[in-house]
């Protein structure tokens with residue numbers, strides 16, 4: 001049946017991921033081991049070992065990030081579905097991400113037409129928030145210095161449509177095709193898991209995610225979720 005198929009699909013996605021994950025995690029662990037050996041054997045100064053510890057801490061952060069993103073993907077059964085106002089979810093998310101955006105001189109505008117203030121979706125609130133945070137973080141990272149991110153909400157045929165529009169560097173056509181694949185990232189510290197996990201979560205909610213982009217102009221991520229009556 002439907003649920004079994006979905007479960008099977010998730011398991012196979014996880015299976016495909018396993019090889020990549022092992023590789024991704026082995027790299028920082030190998031480097032951690034190397035630095036520990038250096039510290040152990042060295043007669044070096046404190047200055048040196050503080051450089052080592054900085055690198056080690058950032059490698060540990062990277063392992064943590066990969067593992068925590070994977071944990072979410074690996075626990076699809078734990079969806080806790082409740083009826084929530086989409087406006088409240090977006091307001092929380094925008095408040096959270098603004099604290100990061102301010103550091104880059106980036107404004108985030110949220111526009112919800114007043115007749116949508118009571119619109120609800122059946123969702124796992126935390127997972128949905130995580131999706132929006134992922135996508136707004138990507139928008140911030142794509143804009144770098146300044147600009148505005150517009151989050152606009154509309155209705156379409158029984159769906160609530162959330163557009164996250166940035167004025168960032170955009171995505172070249174050939175890269176657009178690779179988005180949402182495991183570990184596809186153009187960032188130095190990226191995991192490339194954000195979009196993959198986001199689309200899994202949106203699909204679990206019966207929704208769709210669609211990305212349009214123009215190089216040099218910006219990107220629009222469109223998320224459609226079924227309205228809860």
Ligand code: ADP
Nearest residue numbers: 138139142185186187190191192193194195219
């Ligand atoms: P990560 O952010 O860790 O790189 P994601 O899955 O969130 O992983 O995104 C994958 C890649 O998609 C990014 O590295 C970036 O190249 C591209 N991308 C995603 N969102 C945007 C955006 N809003 N503007 C430009 N590029 C984007």
Ligand code: MG
Nearest residue numbers: 134138194195
């Ligand atoms: Mg990301």
